Every structure is written in C-alpha cells, then in structure tokens.
Amino acid sequence: MNRLSRRHLMVGLASASCGSRSLSPGEMSLWFTYGGRNRKVLLELVDQFHARQSKVKVHPTFQGDYFEGLVKLRTGLFVGSTPTVTHIIGEVVPYLAEAGVLSPLDELEAEVKADVDPALGQSGSFVGGDERPLYALPFNRSTPVAYFNRGLFSDAGLKPPTTWAEMRSVAKALTLRSGDRTERWGFECPIAWWFWVAMLGQAGGQVIEPDGRVSLGDEAGVEALHHWQTMIHADRSMKPPPGRDFNAWEATNSDFLAGRVAMIWTSTAFLSYLTDNASFDLGVAPLPKEKRFSVPTGGTFFVMPAGVTGAEREAGLAFLRFMISPEAANTWATNTGYMPISLAGRAKLRAEGFFDDHPNFAVTLDQLKYAQAWPWAPELFRVQREAVQPRLEQAVLEQKDGAAMLGEAKASLRAAGIATGAL
Amino acid sequence: MKPLRPSHPYLFLAPTLLVLGIFFIYPLLLALYRSFFAWDLLTEPVYVGGGHYEALWRSGELVETLGRTLGYSLVVVVWASALGLGFAVGLNREGAVYAFVRGAVFSAYIVSWVAVGLLWLWILDGDAGILAVGLKKLGLPTTAWLSNPDTALMTLAAVTVWKITGYAMVIFLAGLQDVPKSVLEAAALDGAGPWRRFWYVTWPLLRPTAAFVATTSLILSFQAFDIVRVMTQGGPVKATTIFVYAIYESVFMNLRVGRASALTVVFFALLLGLTALQLWAWRLGQREGTT
Numbered sequence: 001m002n003r004l005s006r007r008h009l010m011v012g013l014a015s016a017s018c019g020s021r022s023l024s025p026g027e028m029s030l031w032f033t034y035g036g037r038n039r040k041v042l043l044e045l046v047d048q049f050h051a052r053q054s055k056v057k058v059h060p061t062f063q064g065d066y067f068e069g070l071v072k073l074r075t076g077l078f079v080g081s082t083p084t085v086t087h088i089i090g091e092v093v094p095y096l097a098e099a100g101v102l103s104p105l106d107e108l109e110a111e112v113k114a115d116v117d118p119a120l121g122q123s124g125s126f127v128g129g130d131e132r133p134l135y136a137l138p139f140n141r142s143t144p145v146a147y148f149n150r151g152l153f154s155d156a157g158l159k160p161p162t163t164w165a166e167m168r169s170v171a172k173a174l175t176l177r178s179g180d181r182t183e184r185w186g187f188e189c190p191i192a193w194w195f196w197v198a199m200l201g202q203a204g205g206q207v208i209e210p211d212g213r214v215s216l217g218d219e220a221g222v223e224a225l226h227h228w229q230t231m232i233h234a235d236r237s238m239k240p241p242p243g244r245d246f247n248a249w250e251a252t253n254s255d256f257l258a259g260r261v262a263m264i265w266t267s268t269a270f271l272s273y274l275t276d277n278a279s280f281d282l283g284v285a286p287l288p289k290e291k292r293f294s295v296p297t298g299g300t301f302f303v304m305p306a307g308v309t310g311a312e313r314e315a316g317l318a319f320l321r322f323m324i325s326p327e328a329a330n331t332w333a334t335n336t337g338y339m340p341i342s343l344a345g346r347a348k349l350r351a352e353g354f355f356d357d358h359p360n361f362a363v364t365l366d367q368l369k370y371a372q373a374w375p376w377a378p379e380l381f382r383v384q385r386e387a388v389q390p391r392l393e394q395a396v397l398e399q400k401d402g403a404a405m406l407g408e409a410k411a412s413l414r415a416a417g418i419a420t421g422a423l
Numbered sequence: 424m425k426p427l428r429p430s431h432p433y434l435f436l437a438p439t440l441l442v443l444g445i446f447f448i449y450p451l452l453l454a455l456y457r458s459f460f461a462w463d464l465l466t467e468p469v470y471v472g473g474g475h476y477e478a479l480w481r482s483g484e485l486v487e488t489l490g491r492t493l494g495y496s497l498v499v500v501v502w503a504s505a506l507g508l509g510f511a512v513g514l515n516r517e518g519a520v521y522a523f524v525r526g527a528v529f530s531a532y533i534v535s536w537v538a539v540g541l542l543w544l545w546i547l548d549g550d551a552g553i554l555a556v557g558l559k560k561l562g563l564p565t566t567a568w569l570s571n572p573d574t575a576l577m578t579l580a581a582v583t584v585w586k587i588t589g590y591a592m593v594i595f596l597a598g599l600q601d602v603p604k605s606v607l608e609a610a611a612l613d614g615a616g617p618w619r620r621f622w623y624v625t626w627p628l629l630r631p632t633a634a635f636v637a638t639t640s641l642i643l644s645f646q647a648f649d650i651v652r653v654m655t656q657g658g659p660v661k662a663t664t665i666f667v668y669a670i671y672e673s674v675f676m677n678l679r680v681g682r683a684s685a686l687t688v689v690f691f692a693l694l695l696g697l698t699a700l701q702l703w704a705w706r707l708g709q710r711e712g713t714t
Contacts, residue, residue: 071675074464099465181559182550242549242570244656260550385677393660397572415478 023059028084028315030060033069033300037273038140041335048331049322056315065246066300073305077101082305084316089300091384093136094126094376096303103304104133107317108324112137116324119371120297120341127212127377136301137320140269140338143295143371144198145364146288147256147274148263150281152184160263160285164202164227167288171237174262186237188255189265190248191228191396193384194298198265198287199224201294201372207383208375214383214413214420216406223290225395225402233399240397267298268364271337275360284360286367293370299338334358339365379418387413451691458684468681475685484669485689491576492645492665498580499587499644504636506584507591508629512621514592515599525596529589536586540653543582544569569655572662579650579663587643591636598632599625634705641701645694666690 023029034042039062046058063069066089076082088096096102112121112134120141126132148160152174161167171186189195197207205220217224231238239261241251249266256264257277265287275282287295302323304316322328326345333340334354340346346365349355355362374380387409395405410420426432458475462468479485514525531539546553549567558565568578602625610620648667651657657664657672664672670690673683 067676074678078464096465099463101465239550240570240659242567242655242659244658247656255550258551382677390661393658397570397659 025311027057031063031083031086033066038336056318087300087302090374092381094378095381097135098378101306102135103306109134115342124373125376127375138341139302141299142268144265146285148283150283152262161288163288164290172235175237185239185261187263188239188252188261191240193389197296202290204291221406222402228396268337284363454684454687460681462680463678475682488669495580496644499583500640502584503587503591503640506588508595510592511595531586532589536649540650572659575662594636598629602628638701
C-alpha cells in the first residue's frame with residue numbers, strides 16, 4: 001500500500017470514528033487545553049456565546065496540556081480530522097503557517113486592526129516582515145512577572161528588585177539557612193526557555209536577529225545563563241524547581257504558596273490562582289532590568305486549521321468574533337489573569353476602576369510596554385525545544401560553561417541547516 | 424498428526440498471524456521505512472538514507488541513552504530479584520502476620536504507575552518530602568533526589584524496585600512451593616544448616632524461577648515510561664531520558680518521526696538481542712538443572 005492510499009485509509013478510519021467534518025450546519029468543534037479554573041471560565045464563555053445567539057453551537061473538547069493538545073492537532077492534521085478552532089502556543093504558529101496547515105482569517109482582519117493590542121497579536125511577530133495573512137488571533141496572552149511574599153519583604157525592609165544586582169541582593173537577604181540546609185529560598189523560577197528569553201532581552205539581546213540569523217542573543221544569552229548560575233551556585237539563593245515543563249511550573253507555585261520561597265517568576269496567567277490560594281499578602285512586580293526592561297509574551301493564539309470551509313468556517317468565525325470582543329476578552333482576562341487583548345475592553349476596565357481595585361493586575365499591564373514580539377520563524381520551535389532547552393538545564397544544573405553550551409546549541413542548529421552566524 | 428488438508432495448519436495460525444501482522448510486524452516495518460526519512464507529520468517526508476542512525480551515533484545520543492537504560496535496568500533487575508527472593512524466603516511461612524506482610528509487600532505492585540509516581544514525588548521532595556525531613560531530623564545529608572542529575576536516575580530505579588519487588592516475591596513464593604519438603608528434610612538430617620539447605624537445595628531448584636523473574640523484570644524495566652513521564656519528564660538535563668521516553672520525546676515533543684523511528688529500530692534490535700541472550704542463559708540453566 002503506498003503512502004497516499006494508506007493516508008486515505010487513516011483519514012477514513014479517523015472520520016468514521018470522530019470526524020469533525022460530520023458536523024451539522026451551524027455546529028463547530030473547539031479543542032482547548034485548560035484545566036482547573038481556566039477551563040471553567042472558558043466553558044462559561046461558550047455558554048454566554050450560546051445564550052447570545054442560537055445559530056452556532058460550539059462543541060468544546062478538552063485535549064490535555066498545551067503540548068498534548070499540539071500532538072493531537074498534528075495527528076488530526078495528518079489524518080484530516082481537525083477541529084474547527086483550537087488554540088496553540090505562539091512559538092509553533094510560524095511552523096504550522098509555513099507548513100500550510102493553517103487557514104488565513106482574512107474576515108477578522110478589520111476587527112483585529114481596530115481593537116486588538118498589537119503587543120499581544122500577530123502584528124510585528126514574523127521575522128522578515130509582516131506581509132502575511134492573519135493566521136493567529138490572540139486569546140490567552142501572558143508575560144512573565146515577579147510574584148513576591150509581601151510579608152517577608154516588609155519584615156526584611158526590602159522592596160521588589162528593579163535591577164539584576166538588586167535581585168541578587170534581595171534574594172540573598174531573604175534566603176534563610178540553618179547550617180547547611182536552606183529553610184527558605186530567596187528566589188525560584190523554572191529553568192525554562194521563556195524566562196531565559198526574558199533575561200536575554202533584559203541583557204540587550206534577541207533570539208533571532210531581524211535578518212533571520214539565530215543568534216541566541218550572542219553575549220546577552222550567555223549573560224542570562226550566568227545570572228542563573230550565579231544565583232544558584234554562588235549565592236545559593238535560587239532554587240531550581242524539580243521536573244520539566246508544566247511540572248516545574250507547578251513545583252514553583254507550590255513552593256511559593258507554602259512559604260518555602262520569597263519570590264518567584266512565573267506567568268501572569270497564575271495571578272488569579274495565586275491570589276486565591278496564597279495565605280499571605282501577595283505582591284506582583286515587573287521583571288527587573290539589566291541593560292533594559294524586557295519581557296517576552298506567552299500563552300496561545302486561536303487558529304483555524306486549513307480545510308475548514310463553508311458553514312463550519314462561518315460558525316468558527318462567529319465564535320472567534322465573539323471571543324475577541326471587548327466583553328468576552330475582559331471576562332476571560334479578569335477571571336484568569338491573562339492580558340485583556342481588546343483595547344476598548346481595557347479602557348472600559350480602567351474607567352470602571354478595576355485596576356485601582358486590583359493593583360496587581362495593573363502591574364502586569366504596565367509591563368506590557370516592555371514586551372518584545374516573538375521573532376516568528378519556522379525554525380523557532382526547533383530552536384526552543386531541541387537546541388536551547390536541554391542546554392539551559394545543562395548549563396545551570398551541571399554548571400557547564402554558558403558560552404560553550406550556547407555554542408553547542410548553535411552548532412546543532414547549523415547541522416540542521418539553520419543559519420546562526422559566527423559563534 | 425496429519426492435517427486433513429495442507430492449508431489447515433495455516434488456517435489455525437491465521438488469526439494469531441493476522442493480529443501479530445497488523446499490530447507488530449507492520450508497525451515495525453513501517454518504523455524501519457520511516458527511519459530513512461526526515462518527517463514532521465505535516466510536511467512531505469524527505470529521504471535521508473541512514474542519516475538518522477549516523478546522527479544518533481555521532482552525537483553520542485544513542486550511546487548515552489543506551490547507557491542510561493542499561494544502568495537503570497541493571498539496578499532494577501538485580502535489586503528487585505534479590506529483594507523479592509529475600510522476602511519470599513523470609514515470608515514463606517504459615518500465620519496471619521506473614522500473610523499480612525506478604526500482602527503489604529505485594530500491594531505496591533497493583534497500584535498504578537501514575538499513583539506510585541505521584542506518591543514518591545511527595546516523599547522525595549528535596550525540601551518538604553518525608554524522606555528529606557526525616558534525614559534532616561537524623562542529621563544525615565540529603566539532596567533534591569529528583570532534581571540532581573547525579574541521583575535522579577537511580578532514584579527512579581529505586582522507586583521501580585519498590586513497586587515490582589512484590590511481584591518478584593510472589594513468583595519466588597510459587598517457586599518455593601515446588602521445592603519438595605522431603606529433600607529439605609533429608610538435607611537437614613544430613614546435618615545441613617539453613618544456609619547450606621538454601622544454597623545447595625533451594626537455590627538450584629529455584630533457578631528457572633529466577634530466570635523468569637529476571638527476564639520479566641528486564642522487559643518491564645526496558646519499557647519504563649510512565650514513571651519518567653510523571654516524575655522527571657526525562658530531566659534534569661537528560662539524566663532520566665531512557666529509551667522509550669527518548670522515542671516519545673523525539674516524536675511527540677520534537678516532531679521528529681524519522682529519528683524516533685530510527686531509535687525504535689535500534690531499541691527493537693537491542694531487545695531482540697537481550698531476549699536471545701536470556702533464552703540462551705535459561706536453557707543453559709535448565710540443562711544444568713537436569714544433569
């Protein structure tokens with residue numbers, strides 16, 4: 001059986017079992033990847049959408065975490081059984097767009113231009129220019145922020161750090177040791193690509209240069225690694241959390257909530273969760289600077305797979321139009337901690353005094369002026385998962401030389417045919 | 424026995440062959456075929472010949488993954504078999520207390536891997552885990568067992584041993600039931616103490632059982648995935664990226680179907696070799712046992 005006919009067989013089997021194309025007119029499927037509170041908020045929004053109109057019926061399906069959802073989407077794309085709408089992390093948008101598996105959302109371009117915050121949308125993200133169709137609609141967008149235990153800080157007479165130097169001294173001052181054991185850590189953050197990119201930006205660099213060369217920040221990338229290494233091994237004020245990916249993020253949150261660490265870096269997405277669960281006064285601060293302030297954005301974008309046409313496409317567009325509306329965007333943001341993507345919605349929140357009542361929320365928005373758009377290039381995903389992430393851990397946990405590790409990362413990229421320039 | 428028609432034996436074999444063909448031989452051949460292509464599930468596959476095998480070999484990834492897998496398996500097989508045998512010999516007695524302890528040891532085996540992983544994640548937490556707190560109270564050194572690249576793999580091996588020792592114990596208990604009491608009594612009358620009775624009577628008769636326990640726990644340890652997925656996700660660094668997890672990571676995290684296929688082919692060849700070796704050792708043991 002050749003490849004094509006086998007593929008047809010799989011398509012047949014898939015559509016027989018779960019085929020999304022068997023939707024009736026006016027129906028659409030939504031694959032989502034939130035658990036807990038965020039899942040509840042999303043389903044409430046779907047209910048609101050249903051209450052508001054009767055033409056479109058959304059069938060939401062939970063697909064695990066971001067990466068599990070991505071795996072299912074890829075498998076679905078291969079066998080031709082995809083949802084009408086799903087949401088994916090920004091780093092894979094260029095990869096999927098280049099592969100031709102995303103459907104341009106031309107019909108929504110006017111709304112996006114008029115009201116979506118450019119710092120959170122697709123605008124300005126693609127390396128080498130913006131002349132692309134609209135593939136991705138911002139939905140749950142976030143930045144990293146510093147969360148701190150206000151009680152511990154005020155007891156020690158300290159303020160949240162605004163520079164790397166202050167960050168070191170504050171973390172050292174808040175680390176509590178008895179003998180050789182650490183009773184409380186000053187700082188914790190997952191050894192993850194996102195936070196490294198934040199520090200690389202603060203040190204004045206960027207992952208991919210405007211000409212498309214993957215520089216990994218050159219010297220700035222090394223400085224970022226060095227900052228972590230110093231805090232973990234020399235100062236012994238930072239705890240690297242166990243586990244990888246979401247497990248490390250969860251470990252960071254639970255250490256912070258249990259009072260085992262005074263300050264953490266994690267996503268704005270956890271604002272509501274940490275506020276609800278902290279037994280202490282929770283403070284939020286922008287990330288500090290080295291040469292400049294800088295934060296990457298995170299979270300996901302709505303996309304529509306290629307091949308969604310006709311009535312199903314219309315249904316999908318109607319739902320997306322609702323989700324980026326000021327009202328829905330605000331409901332989502334204020335109940336989760338993600339950024340409100342609608343500028344009109346944000347102005348309304350400001351007018352209603354929401355940010356005065358929720359100063360922690362205001363911090364996350366103020367920091368947006370330092371947000372760096374992602375350098376979207378098809379190879380970004382590989383740069384992240386294969387070249388950089390394993391070497392961050394090696395440099396930080398095994399105390400390998402940062403420059404050598406990033407040199408190795410670049411060498412592996414060049415071996416895969418990706419231009420990195422000189423080491 | 425002569426079949427009525429020459430086709431009859433094949434007809435009887437057909438259902439098994441069909442299932443094996445669809446779920447085993449075909450996927451394996453497909454993996455072999457895919458290992459010659461670079462493919463991300465989305466764009467057209469590109470033929471790369473033996474490129475993946477060469478890259479795996481040259482980057483050292485193959486040797487490192489193999490080393491980690493063998494190290495983990497060795498610890499699991501040796502300790503689970505030894506502890507299982509120890510428990511079986513110690514607990515092979517009548518009485519409610521012994522029955523309770525046997526049940527307790529075996530209970531870990533029936534708990535799901537995910538539950539075991541989560542349970543041990545709490546116990547092994549470097550700061551607040553029972554183990555760390557207990558060791559600190561005793562004034563003994565402790566570490567973040569799972570976040571230290573030097574200890575993570577052996578910690579996973581220890582958890583695996585904890586889980587499967589009960590299984591090894593039950594199989595050894597079954598083996599012990601087959602050791603004739605009369606032979607043991609005869610040895611005792613001849614003046615053999617407990618150690619000599621074990622070494623010269625029980626152990627030789629238990630050798631086929633030991634080979635079975637070793638083979639099954641070897642296969643089990645080679646297939647380890649859940650525990651890595653739940654407890655360490657292959658990290659820290661690559662300390663716990665053992666074979667099956669490396670395959671999973673290649674295909675599902677990094678979209679490299681070709682490289683994952685190449686890893687699968689190598690893994691299959693390795694398992695085939697190890698099984699052949701085990702079978703050879705088993706037959707050797709049986710032959711010695713009968714002479």
